[in-house]
Amino acid sequence: MATGSDESVNSATETSKNEASTMSTRDSTLVVSRAGEGMTDEGSHMIRLRDALQKTVKKCLEAGRYSTFGRSYYFAHEKRPEALRSIREQFLENLESSIQKELELMIDEEGLVKLFNELDQHIQDAPTQLTKPAWRPSGDPVEDSRAHLIQPKLREKERLEHLLDQIEQENKRLHQAVLPRKQHLLDTKQKITEKMKTFDRAAAACRKIPEDEMEEMSATLSGAI
Template sequence: GRAQVFTTVVDTFLEKLVAAGSYQRFVNCYRCFYKLQPQLTRSIYDQFISQLQASIKEEIQEVKNEGNLEGLFSSLDKIVEEAKDREEPAWRPSGIPEEDVRSTMVPYFLKHRSYLRRVLREKEEENRKVAESVLMGRDRIAELQQLIQARQQAWQ
């Protein structure tokens, strides 16, 4: 995982730095002081290395805490794992917001389209039945008008 790699890389860096800044090298640079105080020189060097390592590790921990790096690394590992069977490059932002936001809208639009189609279908069916009633009503009115006309003529 990324968290492990991160820790390992930092530890390796520290290790190599400490190896480079060896006691021998320290003594070579502070020769005059070493000749005067060899034991103190050793003590100062040990403190220097120990303090440097502690500060660096503390800083790394602070960076991890502030940025929630452990959590992020774990999430990213999961996401990468899920995509492991995929070879082709994934989508990336085009830099044109107008284009990129389209796909965000599509699912809602499709849902809305299904809804409208359903509502339209239901409305059309309902109207078809009402239209039938209207036609029947018209026929009935025509019938009544004919009956009345016939009676009126008979009375006339």
């Protein structure tokens, strides 16, 4: 009985060492596999998520140590321990492969790479120093709600100011476009006024001629025709 107990302890110790070596090799293989896929477009937050998922998978797989299999399948451990170890390794490999496929499918379906990259970009674009202290609740619900409601109103004010600036710029452009036309109309009016003065002088000269002379000139012209 003592000899069997010692053998079990030695076997468990050796198995634990083999499991640790196998898990380390599997993790290294996983890292190399992810690097081989060319994930160079992923930001820091996505890389951290993958690292966290990898550690979670590792913890889950550690639960499948050989000692657990040996206790559950004691008859196989006693008669064919090498076969049981081989079955365990195949089981863990298939389980890890299935988990990794499910995780990749989830990442693709949810678009996590794009979302985390956008998060990285927002963090990068955010100001590193605030120009004023960040908002803190005062304890007065009315004041706190006003502090939140004022933000949309300020954004609307900025939008309206921008719109007003655009309208003013458009009015200025139209005014600049109307000026040449207005000047052209003034020049045309001036020319018409000059022409009218000529006609006015002719009419004034005609009024100075006596009526009988006008009739005589009209008759002469009629006879000549």
